[in-house]
Amino acid sequence: MQNGLKNKVVVITGASSGIGKATAELLAAGGAKVVIGARRADRLQNLAAAIQSYGGQVAWRETDVTNREDLQKLVALAIDRFEGLDVMVNNAGIAQLSKMEDLDIEGWQQMIDVNIKGTLYGIAAALPQFKKQGSGHIINIISTAGIAIVPAMGVYAGTKNAVRTISEALRQESDGRWRVTGISPGYVQSEFVSNIRNEAIREASQEKADQISIPADSIAQAVAYAVSQPGNVDIGDIVIRPSVQG
Ligand SMILES: NC(=O)c1ccc[n+]([C@@H]2O[C@H](COP(=O)([O-])OP(=O)(O)OC[C@H]3O[C@@H](n4cnc5c(N)ncnc54)[C@H](OP(=O)(O)O)[C@@H]3O)[C@@H](O)[C@H]2O)c1
Numbered sequence: 001m002q003n004g005l006k007n008k009v010v011v012i013t014g015a016s017s018g019i020g021k022a023t024a025e026l027l028a029a030g031g032a033k034v035v036i037g038a039r040r041a042d043r044l045q046n047l048a049a050a051i052q053s054y055g056g057q058v059a060w061r062e063t064d065v066t067n068r069e070d071l072q073k074l075v076a077l078a079i080d081r082f083e084g085l086d087v088m089v090n091n092a093g094i095a096q097l098s099k100m101e102d103l104d105i106e107g108w109q110q111m112i113d114v115n116i117k118g119t120l121y122g123i124a125a126a127l128p129q130f131k132k133q134g135s136g137h138i139i140n141i142i143s144t145a146g147i148a149i150v151p152a153m154g155v156y157a158g159t160k161n162a163v164r165t166i167s168e169a170l171r172q173e174s175d176g177r178w179r180v181t182g183i184s185p186g187y188v189q190s191e192f193v194s195n196i197r198n199e200a201i202r203e204a205s206q207e208k209a210d211q212i213s214i215p216a217d218s219i220a221q222a223v224a225y226a227v228s229q230p231g232n233v234d235i236g237d238i239v240i241r242p243s244v245q246g
Contacts, residue, residue, distance in 0.1 A: 179233075
């Protein structure tokens with residue numbers, strides 16, 4: 001599998017923690033050239049230094065995925081530094097969970113901006129280069145929240161299912177020019193739950209996550225698997241959850 005990673009140029013959003021960070025580490029260790037983005041520059045700098053310390057190839061740029069220009073600049077960095085773009089991993093995501101009657105409009109807007117618009121801006125930044133090359137690979141990190149619908153996760157799941165739908169259309173439009181993979185994680189060890197503002201839901205989610213969540217590397221392994229396939233093989237949808245998750 002590692003040979004399929006060698007020298008692939010991979011942009012990863014949300015690479016300052018959790019799944020994005022684990023993916024950057026695994027792919028760089030396998031010989032990919034990783035270009036990492038997120039808002040916390042200090043985290044990116046430390047991760048880049050760690051990757052470089054074992055001879056890995058990496059570039060980083062402070063990136064807010066709600067800003068289309070930031071995604072364009074992140075992709076431009078990949079093309080300038082590593083002369084192309086093989087894979088765009090749209091991983092940055094947030095969850096502001098609450099019942100809809102609580103009217104957390106700000107939380108809804110944040111999830112729409114980061115999870116939907118952020119992914120679309122990543123796709124928009126990558127596609128011109130993919131069209132030029134005649135090849136490319138979009139990997140969108142979705143969620144099992146969009147598969148098993150439960151209370152308080154309605155808007156979050158809605159944003160993730162928007163990405164699922166967009167991914168499938170993008171795959172059908174490709175006609176062999178690019179590959180599209182959707183990866184839906186269940187509970188994963190990361191900083192994700194700690195960013196939920198609703199205290200009661202954050203605490204309940206954290207308790208569940210502490211009990212059952214699986215390492216972020218489990219998701220990184222799936223990204224590596226999809227990236228490593230020959231160009232004519234498109235891994236469509238992967239669902240990865242703790243074996244005890246209902
Ligand atoms: N953990 C889970 O249980 C779980 C389950 C299903 C799906 N997922 C999905 O997995 C993905 C990664 O989440 P994670 O679990 O690794 O959580 P995490 O540790 O909180 O990581 C989220 C990443 O997204 C970045 N991010 C958030 N807002 C951003 C913005 N506006 N611009 C750029 N980057 C932004 C964060 O970086 P900065 O704060 O530095 O910007 C961070 O690097 C998300 O799409 C999430 O929906 C997670």
